[in-house]
Amino acid sequence: MDLPYDQRGLSTADDTAEIAKVNPVARVPSLLLDDGESLIDSSAIIDHLLEVGDPGHRLLPADGAGRRAVLRFAAIGHGVMEKAVSSSYERNRRPKEKIFDGWVNQVEGQVTGGLAALNDAAAAGDWLYGDHLTLADINAVVAHDFTATAVPYLVKDNPYPALADLSRRCNEQAAFADTVFKPG
Ligand SMILES: N[C@@H](CCC(=O)N[C@@H](CS)C(=O)NCC(=O)O)C(=O)O
Structure with missing residues (x-):
């Protein structure tokens, strides 16, 4: 959208107090607006960015079946990412002997179920919905790349x-x- 922004990399494991200053439940992402208002959860952030940066509703139809379809794909992508995070936490934030394989399998099944649904939709045409890139494709690609x-x-x-x-x-x-994560 070419909207200017600064990015701060904060770790939910190490920078909890700093993150809690803008989000009381200490999660990322959060977006701080110029007037100090903080938007929390990617859905609320995306909602604002679309309002500001996509007034023509190219990325998300304004209403009707098209809007519902794009939001459905976007939610699948979002779910894939949430469950990929869950898998990573279960495997990486617990002492080895306390990792529960049954839970890892459960959440990873949710990841692969979502990716399979997005893959089927991607196989049906150039874009997940309609004849150009929408939020559905963005979330699907981010979900794939994040996984x-x-x-x-x-x-x-x-x-x-x-x-x-x-x-x-x-x-x-x-x-x-330009958004590819570069560990630094
Ligand atoms: N629904 C949230 C999920 C974000 C999310 O999973 N954030 C993780 C990133 S590591 C986080 O904040 N983890 C710390 C926690 O959940 O306590 C969103 O879309 O913004």
């Missing part, structure tokens, strides 16, 4: 080829490529 970072073995051997291809096409654009 590749947080739970890489779930996307090993290219099990979601249409989704991977959508990701490849989108990442040819700077708007996607």
Whole structure:
């Protein structure tokens, strides 16, 4: 959207007090507006950014079946990311002997269920909805790419080829490529 912003990388494990200053439940992402208002949860942040940056409703139809379809795909992508985070926490934030494989399998099944649904939709056409990129594609690509970072073995051997291809096409654009996480 070409909206200017500054990004601060804070860790939910180490910077809890700092994050809690803008979000009482100490989670990221949070967006601080210029007047100090804080928006919390990516859905509320996206809602605001679309209002400001997409007045023509190109990324999310204003109403009707199109809006519902895009929000449904976006929610699947969002769910995939939440469950990939859950898997990562279960495996990485517990002492080894307290990791419960049954729970890891459960949440990873939710990740792969969501990715499979997005892959089926990606296989049906150039874009998940309509004839151009929407929030549905953005969330699907971010979900795919985030899974590749947080739970890489779930996307090993290219099990979601249409989704991977959508990701490849989108990442040819700077708007996607510039957001790739670079551990620093
Ligand atoms: N529904 C939230 C989920 C965000 C999320 O999972 N954030 C993690 C990122 S590591 C977090 O804040 N974890 C710390 C916690 O949940 O306590 C959103 O979309 O913003």
